[in-house]
Amino acid sequence: MPTTTRTVEVALSTSGIGPDGRPQRTPLVVDDRGHAVPLEAPPSVEPDMGGEHMLINIGPQHPATHGVLRLVLELDGETVVRCIPHVGYLHCGFEKIGEYRQYNQIIPWTDREDYLNSPGNNVAFALGAERLFGIEITPRCTVLRVIAMELSRIMSHLVWMGTTAVDMGAFTPFLWTFQERENVYNLLEGWCGARLTTSLTRVGGMVADVPDGWVDGLRKFIKGFPITLAEADKMLTRNAIWVGRTVGLGVMTSDEAINYGLSGPMLRASGVAYDVRKDFPYLDYETYDWDVAVGTHGDVYDRYLVRMEEMLQSIRILQQAVDRLPDGPVNVQDPRIILPPKSKATSEMESMIHHFKLVMEGPRPPVGECYVAVESPKGEKGYYMVSDGTSKPVRWRIRPPAFINLSAIPKMVEGHLLSDVIAINASIDIVMGEVDR
Amino acid sequence: MTPTSQIQIAGSAAPHDAPRTPTQIPHRGGTPNPSAEALRARFGDAVSRVDVVWGETTVVVDAARVRDMVAWLHDDAGERYDYLVDVTAVEFRDLEQPLEVVWHLRSLPYRRFLRLKALLPKGAPLEVPSVWPVHKGADWMERECFDMFGVRFEGHPDLRRILMWEQYKEGFPLRKDFPLRGRFSRAEQLRQALAANPEARYSMEEISVVEAFSDLPDEMRQRLASGERTGE
Numbered sequence: 001m002p003t004t005t006r007t008v009e010v011a012l013s014t015s016g017i018g019p020d021g022r023p024q025r026t027p028l029v030v031d032d033r034g035h036a037v038p039l040e041a042p043p044s045v046e047p048d049m050g051g052e053h054m055l056i057n058i059g060p061q062h063p064a065t066h067g068v069l070r071l072v073l074e075l076d077g078e079t080v081v082r083c084i085p086h087v088g089y090l091h092c093g094f095e096k097i098g099e100y101r102q103y104n105q106i107i108p109w110t111d112r113e114d115y116l117n118s119p120g121n122n123v124a125f126a127l128g129a130e131r132l133f134g135i136e137i138t139p140r141c142t143v144l145r146v147i148a149m150e151l152s153r154i155m156s157h158l159v160w161m162g163t164t165a166v167d168m169g170a171f172t173p174f175l176w177t178f179q180e181r182e183n184v185y186n187l188l189e190g191w192c193g194a195r196l197t198t199s200l201t202r203v204g205g206m207v208a209d210v211p212d213g214w215v216d217g218l219r220k221f222i223k224g225f226p227i228t229l230a231e232a233d234k235m236l237t238r239n240a241i242w243v244g245r246t247v248g249l250g251v252m253t254s255d256e257a258i259n260y261g262l263s264g265p266m267l268r269a270s271g272v273a274y275d276v277r278k279d280f281p282y283l284d285y286e287t288y289d290w291d292v293a294v295g296t297h298g299d300v301y302d303r304y305l306v307r308m309e310e311m312l313q314s315i316r317i318l319q320q321a322v323d324r325l326p327d328g329p330v331n332v333q334d335p336r337i338i339l340p341p342k343s344k345a346t347s348e349m350e351s352m353i354h355h356f357k358l359v360m361e362g363p364r365p366p367v368g369e370c371y372v373a374v375e376s377p378k379g380e381k382g383y384y385m386v387s388d389g390t391s392k393p394v395r396w397r398i399r400p401p402a403f404i405n406l407s408a409i410p411k412m413v414e415g416h417l418l419s420d421v422i423a424i425n426a427s428i429d430i431v432m433g434e435v436d437r
Numbered sequence: 438m439t440p441t442s443q444i445q446i447a448g449s450a451a452p453h454d455a456p457r458t459p460t461q462i463p464h465r466g467g468t469p470n471p472s473a474e475a476l477r478a479r480f481g482d483a484v485s486r487v488d489v490v491w492g493e494t495t496v497v498v499d500a501a502r503v504r505d506m507v508a509w510l511h512d513d514a515g516e517r518y519d520y521l522v523d524v525t526a527v528e529f530r531d532l533e534q535p536l537e538v539v540w541h542l543r544s545l546p547y548r549r550f551l552r553l554k555a556l557l558p559k560g561a562p563l564e565v566p567s568v569w570p571v572h573k574g575a576d577w578m579e580r581e582c583f584d585m586f587g588v589r590f591e592g593h594p595d596l597r598r599i600l601m602w603e604q605y606k607e608g609f610p611l612r613k614d615f616p617l618r619g620r621f622s623r624a625e626q627l628r629q630a631l632a633a634n635p636e637a638r639y640s641m642e643e644i645s646v647v648e649a650f651s652d653l654p655d656e657m658r659q660r661l662a663s664g665e666r667t668g669e
Contacts, residue, residue, distance in 0.1 A: 088600040096610055100617055131491050134464055254445050258519050258545065261574025272545070274447040279548050281458045366464055370491040371541055371552065373522070384541070386527050395527040399541075407577035436600060
């Protein structure tokens with residue numbers, strides 16, 4: 001019988017500390033004469049695990065799932081055979097609540113679905129509601145909305161890059177990206193007073209014009225941001241660990257990506273040059289000079305490259321928007337849509353009536369329906385609104401890009417290792433507030 | 438697993454001037470999407486109406502033929518609606534009005550947008566064919582529509598609740614007869630939440646993953662299927 005030499009078992013076989021405070025080395029198992037009985041070594045033959053599949057549960061509270069996502073994985077060894085995602089832990093019924101709210105009252109709800117992209121959601125909802133009302137917004141408002149959308153794209157991609165880098169074990173880019181994101185938040189705070197839940201738009205305009213000197217702050221950001229981005233790029237793009245952990249993972253061919261309804265950087269990384277801003281433009285995006293970033297391999301690494309490039313393109317758009325920002329009113333001059341200034345509402349009879357009607361009844365669109373899509377950082381975000389002529393929508397449907405991108409995860413993780421599931425899941429850039437709504 | 442090297446460019450099948458931001462869109466009327474006429478020519482009676490509202494073409498179609506239409510739109514060289522944007526439903530406040538199931542389709546090569554709509558009269562079972570065989574992306578959209586409205590999608594591989602939990606008994610939240618605060622009282626909701634068995638959130642399909650379920654004795658299987666706690 002072989003005598004064991006394993007330290008753990010020797011330590012376990014002692015009874016503990018003696019009266020003098022020193023560890024007692026008396027074996028627990030002794031024979032009649034007080035001699036230690038050698039411990040039996042475990043059989044050296046490993047059990048045959050072939051063919052046995054294991055079920056493993058990730059989430060809903062796992063930090064690497066970026067929210068309350070739950071993945072049930074069937075593993076063969078360390079390889080994923082099947083993945084069953086579960087969503088809905090954050091479901092709050094936004095669409096149902098929207099049916100009980102006036103159009104302007106819904107805008108704060110749009111902050112909270114994709115909360116990394118609040119200004120973008122506000123703009124998207126306002127665009128949809130304005131289509132439904134038949135309103136044409138002012139030129140200054142159009143450019144301000146472009147600025148809001150591109151700032152929020154940068155903000156969202158920065159969070160994506162930072163958290164994904166943390167998932168793969170790189171902590172430094174996280175600090176840099178969150179530092180830059182803080183600058184964007186400061187700009188937004190100066191504009192509307194809020195950082196995360198901006199509620200930046202109203203039907204027919206914005207909540208406020210940008211304050212004096214705000215544009216200078218934006219110019220400073222436009223100058224400084226590419227430098228930080230270049231640092232992060234130096235840190236990651238040719239980093240052997242980063243490349244090794246992202247290349248060739250979660251590949252979707254272009255046909256698959258289209259068929260699965262992917263959108264945004266997920267679709268473009270697969271080599272499909274589809275961007276709502278180019279193909280179904282809004283807010284005069286066709287008049288800006290910028291390029292669509294397209295990948296070729298459709299893997300996690302290409303999604304990273306596409307998002308990096310998109311941030312630089314956003315800076316290009318921002319620069320042009322700042323240069324062309326026209327003077328003039330921000331809101332449409334229509335008292336049936338836009339609230340009068342408070343001073344007028346308390347001093348002029350007519351303004352008071354408009355104020356009362358707008359607050360108590362809300363603006364009423366004609367009977368109709370529309371689907372308005374914008375390119376959010378996650379993909380094609382659309383609002384489908386149906387009106388029956390009352391001041392509240394009959395149906396307010398959010399087309400959630402993260403939800404539909406996430407639905408392809410079983411296809412993407414199949415055949416990959418368990419640790420790659422984290423990388424693939426991170427590359428989808430999900431925000432559970434939007435997935436569950 | 439072989440990546441495609443060819444870059445697909447939206448709008449490449451119909452080269453024309455770059456699209457522009459639409460302005461001054463009329464409320465009703467305007468040029469309908471040419472695909473609406475093509476659908477009518479191909480499917481005849483199954484297309485009952487074509488509307489243009491706010492510049493978007495809506496084709497009201499026979500619910501039973503939806504999958505054929507979507508498949509034809511997907512495959513026909515002159516249409517190529519390869520991108521399914523959304524599947525959802527609309528119920529109106531007037532409960533007499535039929536429930537509408539809406540498909541939003543995009544043709545990336547031709548840069549077109551089309552809305553298909555099927556009207557499901559009240560009183561009849563809410564059933565439409567699933568477009569999952571054509572568009573894999575329809576999977577979760579149809580599950581959500583079933584979850585929220587109770588519309589059954591015939592031919593969907595795994596039609597079960599997605600946002601609400603599987604034992605949810607209050608009905609379909611986005612239906613107009615469903616009150617905003619839910620059907621059950623707060624006390625009842627709390628009681629059910631406390632009594633809920635989290636392990637029962639594994640669907641029967643998942644339990645069968647380890648192929649243990651079918652090996653269990655009959656009586657235990659019935660108890661598990663009814664959501665009883667197993668007790669470790």
